[in-house]
Amino acid sequence: MSREAEFPNLTVIKHPLVQHKLTWLREAQTNTDSFRNLLREVAQMLAYEATRDLPTELQTIQTPITEMQSPIISGKKLCLVSILRAGNGMLDGILSLLPLARVGHIGLYRDHETLEPVEYYFKVPSDIAERQVIMVDPMLATGNSAVAAIDRVKATGCPSIKLLCLLAAPEGVANMLKHHPDVPIVTASLDSHLNEHGYIVPGLGDAGDRIFGTV
Numbered sequence: 001m002s003r004e005a006e007f008p009n010l011t012v013i014k015h016p017l018v019q020h021k022l023t024w025l026r027e028a029q030t031n032t033d034s035f036r037n038l039l040r041e042v043a044q045m046l047a048y049e050a051t052r053d054l055p056t057e058l059q060t061i062q063t064p065i066t067e068m069q070s071p072i073i074s075g076k077k078l079c080l081v082s083i084l085r086a087g088n089g090m091l092d093g094i095l096s097l098l099p100l101a102r103v104g105h106i107g108l109y110r111d112h113e114t115l116e117p118v119e120y121y122f123k124v125p126s127d128i129a130e131r132q133v134i135m136v137d138p139m140l141a142t143g144n145s146a147v148a149a150i151d152r153v154k155a156t157g158c159p160s161i162k163l164l165c166l167l168a169a170p171e172g173v174a175n176m177l178k179h180h181p182d183v184p185i186v187t188a189s190l191d192s193h194l195n196e197h198g199y200i201v202p203g204l205g206d207a208g209d210r211i212f213g214t215v
């Protein structure tokens, strides 16, 4: 059985455009400007896939030729929630596809002693419980931040959440499956494993550093 087949919560987007751009995101020589642009483009394509099941309803419109019933998106409104800071690198691309979505931010750091995520920032729309949430974080490594962020969003009463990440490690996907089996994950790649420093292998390095040029 392939690794991906072990994870019913995971969708890996194999589209050639996504995979081509991912290759250049992984390449260490890719500069900050190109990295940001590529991430924005791939995030948009991941969002395209993650919104595949949005409900639609028919609207009566008038084309230049005739009246017709044509589909428009209906149902719950959307809220993107970025896990700081690297999640912000995915927002612009997704917002260009979903311009009416609201945006929340969650900041978490890892306590050096307990190794548990500690929240330092939380700002989401007041009506988040009525919205469909798309959480964004480019790197699903241990999954501890994503699990904690989703715990926090679920505590607001939000019943419908998806997680978009550029790369996922099996350890992070398993952690999500254990704690939030109801949250589908959409990614461009299920990578091999985490190294002893918690980096995804083969990965692309520190996504935040590569987006913001802080290496």
Ligand code: URA
Pocket: 086, 139, 141, 198, 199, 200, 201, 203, 204, 205, 206, 207, 208
């Ligand atoms: N966060 C990153 O930015 N990169 C990794 O490889 C793992 C976590």
